[in-house]
Amino acid sequence: MVASRWLPLPILLTLLLGMPAWGQASSARSLLAELRRVGVRVTQACEPGLLGSFSDRRREIRICPEAHDSDEEVFRTLVHESWHVVQSCLANRGRVGTRRARPIARLRPDLLPKMLRETRRSDLRIVRSQYAPEDQLLELEARWLESYPEVVENGLQTICR
Numbered sequence: 001m002v003a004s005r006w007l008p009l010p011i012l013l014t015l016l017l018g019m020p021a022w023g024q025a026s027s028a029r030s031l032l033a034e035l036r037r038v039g040v041r042v043t044q045a046c047e048p049g050l051l052g053s054f055s056d057r058r059r060e061i062r063i064c065p066e067a068h069d070s071d072e073e074v075f076r077t078l079v080h081e082s083w084h085v086v087q088s089c090l091a092n093r094g095r096v097g098t099r100r101a102r103p104i105a106r107l108r109p110d111l112l113p114k115m116l117r118e119t120r121r122s123d124l125r126i127v128r129s130q131y132a133p134e135d136q137l138l139e140l141e142a143r144w145l146e147s148y149p150e151v152v153e154n155g156l157q158t159i160c161r
Contacts, residue, residue, distance in 0.1 A: 024075050027149045031082050034156035035061065038096055040085055042078070052077040054084040056098050061085070076146040083142040086155035094161040103137045104155075115144040 035042060039059050046053070046064035051073075053062045061081040068074045087101035105111050116124070123143045131139050145152050 024072065027153070028075055028078060030153050031078060031149065031156070034153055034160075035082060035085065038085065038089070038156060038160040040096060052081045054081045054088075056088045056096055056101070059096055075149075079149045079152050080142045080146045082152050082156060083145045084138070086152065086159050087138055087141070089156075089160035094159065096160065101138055103141045105137055105141055115140055118147070119144045 032042060040054075040061060041059065042061045042063060044063055044065060046062050046067065049067075050062070050064055051067050052064060054060070055062075061078070061084075063074060063077055063081070065074050068077065084101065085096060087103060088096045088099075090104060090107075091097070091099045091102040105115065119127075119140060120143075124140070127136050127139045127143065
């Protein structure tokens with residue numbers, strides 16, 4: 001009879017996600033730790049049609065794994081929603097709060113051309129067609145930063161208390 005043992009988390013993640021995802025798994029753990037630190041929980045309960053969402057009132061990110069085609073997409077959604085947390089902190093003096101979120105591009109307008117250049121064309125179309133004008137910059141920023149998890153983690157560390 002083989003004794004049942006728990007595998008250490010890094011080994012388990014390697015087995016589940018494979019070696020190429022090692023950095024991604026490590027980044028996901030770091031993001032989750034920062035979100036816990038600022039009082040935001042991450043759950044897997046979602047409304048149909050969503051990939052993820054952030055509620056400042058509930059202090060909660062919802063990720064919908066079943067709506068994604070890959071673990072990489074789930075991770076990108078976590079990064080995206082985590083940036084919405086940073087935007088909330090920007091508007092609420094370093095805390096997650098209910099005042100209207102603020103895009104960092106309002107403080108750094110020089111970033112806008114880079115955002116527009118680097119964001120996927122399909123995402124730009126979605127932002128323009130499915131979001132109210134006052135929400136488009138918030139969403140554009142979050143979609144752009146999906147490719148920069150280290151920037152999002154740094155934002156959580158430095159902007160959110």
